[in-house]
Amino acid sequence: MSAPSSTLFTAPPEWHWLIIFYFFLGGIAGGAYFLGALMDLFGGPLQRPLARLAYLVAFPLTVVCGLLLIADLRRPLRFWHMMLQSETLRPMLKVWSPMSLGSWALLLFGFFAFLAFLGALAEDERWRWRGLARLRPPGLLGLVVAVLGGVLGFFVAGYTGVLLTVTNRPIWGDTTLLGLVFLISGASTAAALLALLGQRRAASSVHALERFDSIMLVLELVALIALVVSLGGVARLWLSVWGALLVLGVVVLGILIPLGLYRRSLRFGDASGVAAAALVLAGGFLLRVVIILSSEGA
């Protein structure tokens, strides 16, 4: 008999719903920002309203993310111990600790998300301080904000998965693919949310998002299959309600059906894209539920 995985002998950190919501919303916030940046860099004028929408979404979600993380601490008032050493007030950073690096990344990302948010607001005619519009491309300042914030957006969307793999917990520590899966899912759920919110205001360019999300969904499916394979014997933990939820909720409801609906929407231009986007968001949420709770309960 081969020895059981050593991850089965460890204790659960009790990361539950606050963290699940953080992983979900953080993926969307980071994803929305880097989609906004990609649209700013590669898209035409048709994409501009959607990119603006992306920045309008990213910052408020980032604020919610910070609050969720603080609320999850058992000593919330000590949240700043992540950034400063409590005795000396010197900066606290461990580059080998995803949580330490992630705290800084989230703070910096919040800064750029705030700038881009102001820039997006300033594009509204009613806004008075027009100078703030320079925080959006095509100017140099706007490009810097888009690119640096976009890179941080990728980090915020993906590091949460890396953080899980850098533990000794079952499933999480038994694979190296969670960062990749969360990153793709962050891009996918952000595209879905922007497609939903943009239906009215930027209907003509929503199809580009639907095309993009279709690519993401295929990539996510491939990454999920690779994830299950990488788990080896530990994947047996998913021969349970969690595995059923993964297959039915995440794969069928959140990937396969939306792929079909997007196809329909792109071909006939009907409203099936709305249903697809809603299902993608639900699937993205269930993905975090399965990944986190199936390990917490093991």
Add this chain to the structure above:
Amino acid sequence: MCPTGAIIRTEFDTVVIQSDVCNGCRDCIGACPFGVIDINPASGTAQKCTLCYDRLQVGLEPACAKACPTASIQFGPVADLRKRADARVSQLQNAGETRAQLYGADDKMLGGLNSFFLLVDRPEVYGLPPDPRLPTRNLKSSSWLSVIGAVVVSVAGLISFRTRGSRA
């Protein structure tokens, strides 16, 4: 792993969690290969055996070693303990207990544990992980896979949004 620096190595080469620094993020709980860290519900901070840090500082041995009625818990300089443990394993082996083995005494396990065990069965029978490893083992490959993912997502963005832009 601790993002606050609350977990320190003391002058005795033991590990102590400073409860006045810990903010209860619980990253250490999932990181610990042995599952020995827990949350103290009263203080809301992470907690583990301190090996009686306060007693060590005044030259006393940990209370568990002092109190153990069968002397199953031994305390002392690690090199001495290893010698004593090796002799005990040989003694047991010669007496016919062929499964007798040390767990964590040599540097094969995480560079050698300062607390090690003499077992007479497989580690998992005692609730010990058969192959404990550092959580950072996954850091590099995990990060690189995510970077590759970011590049692929960017290329997909370029394809999707650029096509759209040029048609406009």
